[in-house]
Amino acid sequence: MTEGRAPGGPAAPSGVASARPALGTPCWVSLTAHGPTAAQEFYGELFGWEFRAGPRQLGPYVRALLDGREVAGIGRLPADRHLTVAWTPYLASDRVDATADTVRLCGGTVGVGPLDAGDAGRLAIGSDPSGAVFGVWQAAAHLGTAVTGVHGTPAWHELVTYEAAGVATFYETVFGYGRQAAKPADTDHVPLLVDGRPVAGVRGLGALPRDRGPHWVTYFEVDDADEALARIVGRGGRVLHPVRDVAHGRVADVADPEGARFALIQRSC
Incomplete structure (x- = not known):
């Protein structure tokens, strides 16, 4: 993911x-x-x-x-x-x-x-x-x-790819997204802007797992990330990357019983 x-x-x-x-x-x-x-x-x-x-x-x-x-x-x-x-x-x-x-x-x-x-x-x-x-x-x-903004709703969408800039240009051309004037030098991330507001992102990782090429990731809002992970495992899903703290809250990467990958986010108060 x-x-x-x-x-x-x-x-x-x-x-x-x-x-x-x-x-x-x-x-x-x-x-x-x-x-x-x-x-x-x-x-x-x-x-x-x-x-x-x-x-x-x-x-x-x-x-x-x-x-x-x-x-x-x-x-x-x-x-x-x-x-x-x-x-x-x-x-x-x-x-x-x-x-x-x-x-x-x-x-x-x-x-x-x-x-x-x-x-x-x-x-x-x-x-x-x-x-x-x-x-x-x-x-x-x-x-x-x-x-939006409540448990069980989509919260964010991010394209995970090899290198962000070239693919971001494709989406900017097709959908007319704006681009941020500058970005942190240590990240390969391009936010896709509508009316100056980020609505999605493109993140370059350089390398991806052999069994998974470039793909979009949907983050779903949850009230309690730990409880959600327990439910996922209890119903036959998998935890791909456990809960960790980030700037916007707590996130985890998971897969359902058929292998469909998605992410969870518990927003900071």
Whole structure:
């Protein structure tokens, strides 16, 4: 995962989304799993999620809810495709077809779509030049994650790759992100800015595990990181890097029973 590094985002207050997300803002995150029913049980126990059927155009797919508000999605991996079980962030676009064209022009690929998800919106799934997979979401009835800043909600998204600057340029070109004027000399980290505010980050590690190339990591908010780790292990998940203190709180890298990797963050008060 992040090899012991801290997420680059600022502490985020809780809130309820009510407006269309700005271009490039991470607005949704979705898990593709071999056993979506088992995944619902695991994440329902961990985060307190309940579930509701999603657009039928996406196959067996459900939306996770907290107090009736949509938080994330879980779908099934096609049995005939050898894909990685993973959480995938979706970045907002006003015109997903044009964004998909720009992804291709900038050296990325588009593997799924663009396609309609009923009246919810329109999506595409692609990969950047380093191979990291991400989604693009053009909202219609479904604006994306509806609540943030509480237990069980996405808190931050970070791309872990070999070298940050080149890949960050790809995302800046496709989504129009701003770039910070300066960064600490001892880190290879590029925040992706929307209206001057970091919404995600790109971190270069130089080397990555042999079994895991460049990939996006989603951090989920938890009230108690230690308790969450105990629940993960008790339900068949794994701790990849134990809890450690960082500038924004306490974080840990974990994997669910199928191997989908994600991170936890317990915010500082």
